Amino acid sequence: MNIEEKWFNEDFQFETSLAPKRTRLQEFWLLFKQNRLAILGLFIFILFFCCAIVGLFMTSGPDPLFDPAMIRLQEKLRPPLAKPNLDSLRREEIPYLGFYLMGTDDLGRDVFARMLQGAWVSLTVGFVAVGISVLIGIFMGGIAGYFGQHHLRVDHVLVTFLLISGAALVTANFIRFGAALLCLTLAYIFYSLSTKNRSREKTLSSWTKVFRKNTVSVDTLIMRIVDIMLCFPSFFLILTVVALLPASIYNIMIVIGLTSWMGTTRFVRAEFLSLREQDFVAAVKTLGAGNFRIIFRHMMPNAIAPVLVSATIGIATAILTEAGLSFLGFGVPPPHATWGNILSDGKNFIFDAPWLTFIPGIAILIVVLSFNLFGEGLRDVLNPKLRERL
């Protein structure tokens, strides 16, 4: 083997590429590492997640380590780190740690146990609410962006109207009439589907052509719905609905989710509008992929970045909203402790027992702050302008 050949082999080995190749994740991590505040946010976020899960196991079950509902009236409003008065307590009432890490509240319940339980509740409220809003947002935004140029025909509008009024009649106790309306509409849907499959250009009589006229486009329709939703003052709307519905943790999650999907819809729509025109989508289309596959396999991964960012910040907002609702007395009902209702219970004792206000307040502040910092860091990293600089 002569020298030239050796050089050649070393330089042009195809197994190792010339530039140090980094995967997308490594690149992402390299950029993310530079943002110290975001790292801090991520760290606190993971810590909070672990706390919430550990807290769930420690405070639930028939015989929990920390019982958030254990009432010790003789031990009320003890400051943090206070030792329990062992003479006045039964054996099972003595706190697991041997002292009250975060004090006790006005009923003598261990605040530390309640905070642990509340962490899980806050986390679920945040995640489920944002999950709902992101799902709706992606769905609506995806439809508006991808199928936006399609027009709704008059018969579509009529069918929707008939379906809704049929369902309304059924719920309003006109069951027979409503059911008849529903059956008729469904029959029409099947009929139009079958005729559409059989022949496209069937000769239509003039009066049926009226039903095939175009009305608004899908995009306009969805964006007008978004406009309508944005007209409601969000906190006031949430408050109204939560106050009218029976108090339950699920209602709060659902209501927060249903009133916060508009931002995601707009992001996803904007991304889809620009992605739709790009070459790779045209390529996939010529390969014969279906709409479903194009949307979820090829376009969604490219559009997901702003959604992730707004979801992270949305979780923070949802936790704050839940705390605000709890504060006004419409939050998660009593057997569950949440940070919001620990705080709102504690506000009556703000001068005698400031820890009841400050511990949950600062906890909410730190968690929400970490989510916000992490989300903003994510936004910076996912920004393609910044990535080119690396």
Next chain:
Amino acid sequence: MISFIGRSVIQKIITLFFVSIVSFLIIHIAPGKPSQVDPMNPKFTPEVVERFQKEFHLDKPLHVQYLYFYKDLFTGETVSWKDNQSVLKKIWERFLNSLPLFIVGTIITWTLSFPIGIRSAIFRGQFYDRSATFLSYLLISIPGFFFAYVLIIFVVNQFHVPVIGMETFGIGDGASLPYIFMDRIWHLLLPSVLGATGGIAVLSRYVRSQMLEVEGQDYIRTAWAKGLPPEQVHYKHALRNALLPFVTMFGLILPGLIGGSVIIESIFSWPGMGRMAYEAILARDYPVILTVNFVSALLVLAGTFISDLLYLIVDPRIRL
């Protein structure tokens, strides 16, 4: 221009119509009836409930109720179910109470966030910028009511002034004018600062990003290359163009008159609109809830309309 105004007004009226339907449906379809608010009250006999329902058309089907309600609203005859007073008059009174809060809060927001944002952009990446960024995240993240209590404790302990309510109770007789004035100022200060915190954080970040975007433009490089002093580059060349989007935000602050003040007003017992809405929700006073909702939707739409118009006037590039 005229066609733009016409189109946008028609569009907004249609939106408002749907908002009125949706809010009406949300409130009336939700479980629970207004007559169930106080079932233990012995005065609430079935006859009274029936008379009450007849009086307010509650026995009619929904669409008739809808027509009745909005007919009353537009003729100004809507009355609150709770005390039989005219809703519009009630809202107007509360609105006048909320107005000083809103004005002072807006002034604080706008006067603070512009200098902070501009300075952060100029000293990008330096200590000032980083601390301002962190501080604004802190202000966004802090739960409003918690911050309110911290501030109340601080002010009451340090300055020994009462801050709850619109004025100290019973101060009206015998006090001198400057004393009353200072009292009002103290009561106004905390809630408006609280109302402004979130605004300062968001707006200063926005100013910063706008300013950074403009500072990256070619004409700024030209200005530097000409050897202009930094003040002139920053404040004359960059700031003027960075300010453009903010002119439109004057329209968007209108809806802030109602939304978001519920918690602050109930902490400070401030008899404003947010608190009235909250009390109406508690009492299931549907006319008041619906009217507040309608008015705020109207404000949102008017706000976006004004901001669109301002944009048209300010930025000749997008004139149609």
